[in-house]
Amino acid sequence: MTPSHRHVHLSRLSLSCLTLLACRSDAGGGGDGGESSGGIASVSDSASSSGTTAVADASSSGAASSSGGPIGPCETVLCGADAACCAADEDCAAGSCVPACETGVRCGADQSICCDAGQVCVSDACVTPTGTCIDSFDCELGEFCEPTLDQCLPQFDPVTCAYDPEFEDIEVTLEWSYTDDQSISIPTVADLDADGTPEIVVITTADEGGGYEAGDLVVLDGATGTAKWRVDHGVAGAVGPHGRSTVGVVDVDGDDAPDIVYAGRPSSNRSVIYAYDGMGNLLWSSHDDDGTPHAFTVVNGGPSFANFDDDAGAEVVFGAAVIDNDGLVVWDEGGNGAGATLGTNSGYTGGISAIVDLDGDGASEIVSGRQAWTVDWQAGPSVTLTQLWDAGAPDGYPAIADLDLDGDPEVVLVASGTVRVLDGGTGLAWCGVDPTGAMCNADDTLRTPAVAIPGGGRGGPPTIADFDGDGRPEIAAAGGSSYSVYDLARAGEELVVPMGDPVPVDGAVYVRWSQATQDQSSNATGSSVFDFQGDGIAEVVYADECYLRVYSGVDGTVILEEPNSSATIHEYPLVVDADGDGNSEIIVVANDEANNCSAIDGYEPRHGVFLYGDAFDRWVQTRRVWTSHTYHVSNVNSSGNYPSPEIDNWTTPGLNNYRQNVQGAGVFNAPDLTVELAIGVSDCLDMQLLLIATVRNIGALGVPAGVEVSLYEGADATGTLIGTMPTDAPLLPGASAQLVWSVDAVPGGAAQSYFVAVDGQDADAGTVAECDEANNTAGTQSAACPIPG
Numbered sequence: 001m002t003p004s005h006r007h008v009h010l011s012r013l014s015l016s017c018l019t020l021l022a023c024r025s026d027a028g029g030g031g032d033g034g035e036s037s038g039g040i041a042s043v044s045d046s047a048s049s050s051g052t053t054a055v056a057d058a059s060s061s062g063a064a065s066s067s068g069g070p071i072g073p074c075e076t077v078l079c080g081a082d083a084a085c086c087a088a089d090e091d092c093a094a095g096s097c098v099p100a101c102e103t104g105v106r107c108g109a110d111q112s113i114c115c116d117a118g119q120v121c122v123s124d125a126c127v128t129p130t131g132t133c134i135d136s137f138d139c140e141l142g143e144f145c146e147p148t149l150d151q152c153l154p155q156f157d158p159v160t161c162a163y164d165p166e167f168e169d170i171e172v173t174l175e176w177s178y179t180d181d182q183s184i185s186i187p188t189v190a191d192l193d194a195d196g197t198p199e200i201v202v203i204t205t206a207d208e209g210g211g212y213e214a215g216d217l218v219v220l221d222g223a224t225g226t227a228k229w230r231v232d233h234g235v236a237g238a239v240g241p242h243g244r245s246t247v248g249v250v251d252v253d254g255d256d257a258p259d260i261v262y263a264g265r266p267s268s269n270r271s272v273i274y275a276y277d278g279m280g281n282l283l284w285s286s287h288d289d290d291g292t293p294h295a296f297t298v299v300n301g302g303p304s305f306a307n308f309d310d311d312a313g314a315e316v317v318f319g320a321a322v323i324d325n326d327g328l329v330v331w332d333e334g335g336n337g338a339g340a341t342l343g344t345n346s347g348y349t350g351g352i353s354a355i356v357d358l359d360g361d362g363a364s365e366i367v368s369g370r371q372a373w374t375v376d377w378q379a380g381p382s383v384t385l386t387q388l389w390d391a392g393a394p395d396g397y398p399a400i401a402d403l404d405l406d407g408d409p410e411v412v413l414v415a416s417g418t419v420r421v422l423d424g425g426t427g428l429a430w431c432g433v434d435p436t437g438a439m440c441n442a443d444d445t446l447r448t449p450a451v452a453i454p455g456g457g458r459g460g461p462p463t464i465a466d467f468d469g470d471g472r473p474e475i476a477a478a479g480g481s482s483y484s485v486y487d488l489a490r491a492g493e494e495l496v497v498p499m500g501d502p503v504p505v506d507g508a509v510y511v512r513w514s515q516a517t518q519d520q521s522s523n524a525t526g527s528s529v530f531d532f533q534g535d536g537i538a539e540v541v542y543a544d545e546c547y548l549r550v551y552s553g554v555d556g557t558v559i560l561e562e563p564n565s566s567a568t569i570h571e572y573p574l575v576v577d578a579d580g581d582g583n584s585e586i587i588v589v590a591n592d593e594a595n596n597c598s599a600i601d602g603y604e605p606r607h608g609v610f611l612y613g614d615a616f617d618r619w620v621q622t623r624r625v626w627t628s629h630t631y632h633v634s635n636v637n638s639s640g641n642y643p644s645p646e647i648d649n650w651t652t653p654g655l656n657n658y659r660q661n662v663q664g665a666g667v668f669n670a671p672d673l674t675v676e677l678a679i680g681v682s683d684c685l686d687m688q689l690l691l692i693a694t695v696r697n698i699g700a701l702g703v704p705a706g707v708e709v710s711l712y713e714g715a716d717a718t719g720t721l722i723g724t725m726p727t728d729a730p731l732l733p734g735a736s737a738q739l740v741w742s743v744d745a746v747p748g749g750a751a752q753s754y755f756v757a758v759d760g761q762d763a764d765a766g767t768v769a770e771c772d773e774a775n776n777t778a779g780t781q782s783a784a785c786p787i788p789g
Helices: 438-442
Strands: 004-008 040-043 077-079 084-086 090-093 096-099 120-122 125-127 143-146 151-154 172-178 188-190 199-206 214-221 227-231 248-250 259-263 271-276 282-285 304-306 315-318 321-323 329-332 354-356 365-367 371-378 382-390 397-401 410-415 418-423 463-465 474-478 482-488 509-516 528-530 539-543 547-551 558-563 574-576 585-590 608-614 673-680 688-697 708-713 720-726 736-744 752-758 777-783
Touching (some): 120 151, 304 354, 354 397, 397 463, 418 474, 688 777, 720 736
Antiparallel strands (some): 090 096, 271 282, 304 315, 365 371, 371 382, 482 509, 528 539, 574 585, 673 688, 688 736
């Protein structure tokens, strides 16, 4: 057999090709001439190879029809098990003749509903998109962002087609690596050039005597890891970045496109702050109002972002120093660049501030660490920072969440080897025993004390997430010798403690679990959080000096371990849709410093930036952005810019977290691909059969183009492969596409068997995660040209 093939796509705007394919060959039905009044034999989709077949017989004096009476040879479509002849204004769908659908979007359990132009089918209902989106946080409450359409759609509850991934181990595949440089700083992710594919912005570094001060700014293509442009470090005081500091991404010039902000390579340990646009053009450097460069002692610090003046561009915060969106330094607490040092943890210079509305007045405050600051911004600008509170504790790294679910935020502070919780409004130690605070106001000794980090060390920037699935947030942080999750003895809490630890008292912060790690270099390494299964229980993503690991949030079980060397500062791996393909990936940086890993047999250091994906595409999807060290979803919109005003993370459904990427609404929405096989006999005078596979998405989520459809000669996929073709356009819910093969017919009208499969013949073979993997095949055992009578 010498098959040829044609690829015909039926857009969601028209399905009229169905009847054209049943016409005579000189009317566009295929072939190169001949007179045939044959039609199309329609085969129902089936999970087995014994799909129902109906073949039009050109010599028959009376074929079946939708009206039930003999009307002569059928020249349209013979449909379903009863071989009903559909009328010219009907289509064959789900084995029945139904009124033709000009929009091409069918809906309902029996596909009998034809949606209007511009609608899609979600949960058996025709719905109209409500607006453009990149992720679900662009949509209204009760909507989700349909990724193949980039439009907001209603999120039905329950959804009729859902895929709930069930797996325990995290298995990864390396999608790409960039190994031209070393890095010791977290990457940030945003679509800088608005082409739909995110860029990864990373500070690379060179170990010049162990200081890692010399750095380059490198922008990578998120899809390939290829360097797109860079800013070299040059010499001290040049525009290249400080190799130890963290880069940030935000719109500072008000054009709604993300820009890049970083601390420059230091001169005398002080760095000028630079801003570049996404195409590599220098926008500004930090300066005083007379134009004099203004440098800061950043070292290990990183930028946070706010919009204190409600204009089009964001302000930049280092510690308790504030830079306007044009580079003008409007406040430097302590002067001479010292403002950036607030938040320094146990001598590890540089702060990473949190921006938050602590008192509910609608204005953002700065939490630099143990101190909180109000910001008075007047025209001019004239800016004043006033201390709101000082916790009187060691300085360090803050994170924000509502730990007792009373509607008000708490501040988690990791500093000098301790983890403590502060009242967000006052800075006093948290009153865990009584969320109203009344008991602690009467007796200050009842306030919750700090807890020591197991194994010691400074402690890294904390994460906050629901690690045990109880609907309340917990705390996690790294130390010098361990990574630990901390729970809180709140009312109704199920107390889980390591073997041998005492039962915590009411209101205490206590260790839920702790795993041994190795971070003797900085012992201030960060971490991030992701719920890979979408089951409401977050996992920890962390890298110490020797390994990238993922831990179960419940008990600390290691569910992924990959060698990854680093001298460590406060970098961390993170989870993001780095290439815009709708799948989540892990990004981690590395450098060749591996002296502390030398005792590990066969250990090989590495350097660069590495992107890992799920080997089986089971991880739930997530956002395409991660723009700062203090990322917490609500501080960045889907375009990579600071939202003004920022909504309170702890009051937003599905959040109340810190340094965790999330899915948003529609996380379990899934497509459902079905296939029907029809037999076109219009070219039988040329002894050719047309095998027409109609792929339809009857699920609740679109699929991108490129889904493979394979045709076999035989009763199943063990037969001879005739050919495989991809769909050439996205398939939205309710939409369909046709793929057509032309094959030789057997002389004498002998029947042939054919089998078609979309996205593989079973769940293990496919690449699309569907709610129903059992309806991806169809077949016929009676494909034949009719014998003239």
